[in-house]
Amino acid sequence: MTSTFPDVSISTDRLVLRPLEEADVPSLTEMMRDELVAAWTTVPVPYRDADAREFILRRAPSMRTEGEGIVFAVTEFLTHRLVGLVQLENTDWRTLSTEAGYVTAPWGRGEGYASEAVLALAQWLFGDQKFERLELRTAADNTAAQQVAQKLGCISEGVLRNAWIARTRTEDGGWAEIRTDLLVWSLLPEDLEGIPEELADAGGYASYPDWLHSR
Numbered sequence: 665m666t667s668t669f670p671d672v673s674i675s676t677d678r679l680v681l682r683p684l685e686e687a688d689v690p691s692l693t694e695m696m697r698d699e700l701v702a703a704w705t706t707v708p709v710p711y712r713d714a715d716a717r718e719f720i721l722r723r724a725p726s727m728r729t730e731g732e733g734i735v736f737a738v739t740e741f742l743t744h745r746l747v748g749l750v751q752l753e754n755t756d757w758r759t760l761s762t763e764a765g766y767v768t769a770p771w772g773r774g775e776g777y778a779s780e781a782v783l784a785l786a787q788w789l790f791g792d793q794k795f796e797r798l799e800l801r802t803a804a805d806n807t808a809a810q811q812v813a814q815k816l817g818c819i820s821e822g823v824l825r826n827a828w829i830a831r832t833r834t835e836d837g838g839w840a841e842i843r844t845d846l847l848v849w850s851l852l853p854e855d856l857e858g859i860p861e862e863l864a865d866a867g868g869y870a871s872y873p874d875w876l877h878s879r
Contacts, residue, residue, distance in 0.1 A: 666731040667757040669793065674736065676784045679777065681736035681750060684720040688737055691746040692716040695769040702839065703831045704806050705767065709839055724751075731755060733762060738772075738781045747772030750781045752789070761797035762789070766812065778808075779815045779863060786816065787860070790853040797852055803828050804845040817859045818849035 673682040684692070695701065696711040708715050724735040733755050738748035748768040755762040764785065768778045782800075789795045800818055802809040813820075824846040831839045 666729075668731050669728055669734040669752070669755075671728065672788075674784050674788050675741070676780055678741050679747075679781055679784070680739050680741055680744075681781060681784060682739060684724050684735060684737045686717070686720055688720060688746055689713055689716045691769075692720065692737075692749075695746065695748075695767065698770045699833070700770070700808075701767055704803055704809070709831070727751070727753065731757060736781075736785070738768075738777060740772075745771075747775075747777050748781060750778075750785050752785070759797070760793075760795045761799065762795060763799045763801065765800075766809070776863070778812045782812060783816055783856075783860065783863060786851055786856060790856065795853075797850060800849040800851070801828075801846045802849065803830055804847060805830070810847065813847075813849040815863060816851060817855050818851045819855065821848045821850050823847055 671683065673680055675681075690713070693711060693713050693716040696705075696707045696716065701707060702709050702711075726732075728734045733752035735749065735751040737746055738750055739746055746769065748766065750764065750766045752762045752764055764782055766778050766782055786798050789798060800809075800813045801824070802813060804823070826843050827846045828844050829841050830844050832842050834840045
């Protein structure tokens with residue numbers, strides 16, 4: 665029997681992490697069209713409404729039901745605006761380990777949302793799901809993603825050389841693929857001790873252990 669994550673939403677003081685909905689198509693499309701997202705992820709370029717709809721209605725649900733991981737829309741608690749995505753993928757149910765990925769919308773950057781969302785996800789993963797390891801992989805030149813890992817207290821474990829293909833703009837306005845290294849980070853349950861309070865002091869928000877079933 666395939667192990668799966670439950671269909672849940674996770675609440676923090678400022679954010680709600682919830683399943684994607686079809687109504688998110690316009691916002692998701694706009695977010696994924698951002699140049700930084702295109703540069704550091706594997707999203708189709710150009711990103712279309714059809715790509716967003718396929719991800720929301722087929723790909724994201726199948727990741728959960730097939731045991732691969734889970735995808736959350738990151739939304740502001742007060743405005744319900746979509747400000748990012750976080751997901752778990754490459755899940756190993758035998759070792760209780762999984763890999764986190766995260767994207768922040770251009771209109772949500774500079775607010776600490778990525779750190780807050782991934783921390784909430786890690787707290788839920790370790791506390792409710794009893795996982796033992798969370799891994800993050802960041803491209804060597806993606807300093808913003810690395811800062812998120814560092815804020816969470818992740819331990820840098822090493823470099824996967826030449827292991828990723830990023831994109832860069834060409835002189836004619838197109839995109840070219842470039843090979844780059846990946847930095848590997850890990851987070852274990854004991855690594856979170858004191859981190860929520862440190863982030864609260866730095867960013868002005870409280871710790872967020874609570875999570876709510878969506879259905």
